Amino acid sequence: MxxxxxxxxxxxxxxxxxxxxxxxxxxxxxxxxxxxxxxxxxxxxxxxxxxxxxxxxxxxxxxxxxxxxxxxxxxxxxxxxxxxxxxxxxxxxxAKEWVPATVAVEMTQANQGRQVLRKTCQNCHGEKGDKNSGDVPRLAGQWPGYIRLETFKYVDRTFTAKKPSERMAEKVHNLTENEHSAVAHFLGTRK
Ligand code: HEC
Ligand code: HEC
The missing domain is CATH 1.10.760.10 (Cytochrome c-like domain)
Structure with a gap:
């Protein structure tokens, strides 16, 4: 035995x-x-x-x-x-190396996005959006188009499938369209 x-x-x-x-x-x-x-x-x-x-x-x-x-x-x-x-x-x-996306910085959007990150996301995703442990994946350097698609799931009221994180849904569902695009852009430009 x-x-x-x-x-x-x-x-x-x-x-x-x-x-x-x-x-x-x-x-x-x-x-x-x-x-x-x-x-x-x-x-x-x-x-x-x-x-x-x-x-x-x-x-x-x-x-x-x-x-x-x-x-x-x-x-x-x-x-x-x-x-x-x-x-x-x-x-x-x-085990593979993280390779950041290549995104040209648009200053106005990036600045707005930085503020959204500080105000709304950093508690969970880290100051630079690069926290990458436990239940949280790295966002810094991820493609903005993908980030935007994911956050749509949290704000679109017609999207009724289970949200991957209910805790995150509570925090992000009130952001405006502009704030969502700005933070996705900012995160995408990070290395
Ligand atoms: C209360 C904690 C919390 C807050 C605040 C939060 N998130 Fe999240 N986020 C999570 C967790 C946990 C996950 C992983 C959920 C899952 O997909 O299973 C996640 C996943 C994501 C994903 C999916 C990533 C991927 O690779 O698929 C994106 C994009 C994202 N968050 C963006 C944001 C943005 C942008 C903000 C701020 C506007 C934000 N989050 C605020 C906890 C949070
Ligand atoms: C035909 C294209 C396709 C193939 C092949 C594919 N994926 Fe995906 N994958 C996607 C798409 C599109 C998404 C975004 C979520 C969705 O819409 O399903 C995704 C999402 C993911 C995610 C979530 C990413 C995140 O950050 O949350 C992981 C992890 C993943 N795929 C791993 C894999 C693995 C491992 C394989 C091979 C076994 C694989 N994928 C094969 C298209 C594909």
Whole structure:
């Protein structure tokens, strides 16, 4: 019995090395056809996933798989991927370097966006929008078009699917259209 427990513990401990498994690399390559080479998106509304924290990636992918999270397309891809493979994929992409989006700064918008970040987002997302741990993904350097699409889900009253974060919904649903675009722009210009 003890041996069996030990074997299970070892199998679990061995799990992480799956990230280098050719099978995982092959699955990751299918992700890259949308998310960009090595998970670095070429824009404009597609999120970069390389360098996001492992816990966030793993949770989101599991939620997508189980249909517990609104997605346009991701649920279809995740359906056939096992929970172990999801853990390995999360580790694979988390270990990659974060590469910021390339966005030309528009000063007026950026200044307004900085204020919105300070007032409304920084408590959870960090002073620079670069907090990247636990349930929060990095926003600094993410594509503004994608950030905007995500925040629409929090403000659009006709969008009735479960909001990924009810706590965030409470804070952001009163912002104006301009404030949302400005903060998305500002975050996108961060490195
Ligand atoms: C056909 C294009 C496509 C493929 C292939 C694809 N994705 Fe996605 N992914 C998207 C889109 C679009 C979104 C934005 C959410 C949505 O609308 O579903 C997204 C969202 C995500 C998110 C959430 C990002 C965030 O910051 O919250 C993660 C994580 C993710 N994908 C990982 C993966 C992984 C891992 C794979 C491969 C197993 C994959 N995707 C394959 C299109 C794709
Ligand atoms: C009360 C805490 C809180 C506040 C305030 C908050 N957020 Fe969030 N935010 C979260 C959490 C938690 C998540 C992860 C939820 C999830 O997707 O599962 C998140 C996710 C996001 C995402 C999705 C990221 C991705 O990669 O898919 C965007 C975009 C975002 N927040 C933008 C903002 C902006 C812009 C503000 C300020 C206007 C803001 N948030 C304020 C907690 C917060």
């Amino acid at each position: 003890q041996k069996l427990v030990l074997a299970v513990v070892c199998a679990l401990a061995a799990g992480p090395s799956l990230a280098n498994d050719p099978n995982i690399v092959a699955i990751a390559d299918t992700c890259n056809s949308c998310h960009g080479i090595n998970g670095v998106s070429a824009g404009l509304t597609m999120p970069s996933i390389a360098g996001q924290n492992k816990d966030y990636l793993q949770r989101v992918l599991l939620e997508q798989k189980k249909g517990e999270r609104y997605t346009t397309i991701m649920d279809r891809f995740m359906k056939n991927i096992s929970d172990e493979e999801i853990a390995a994929l999360a580790q694979y992409f988390a």
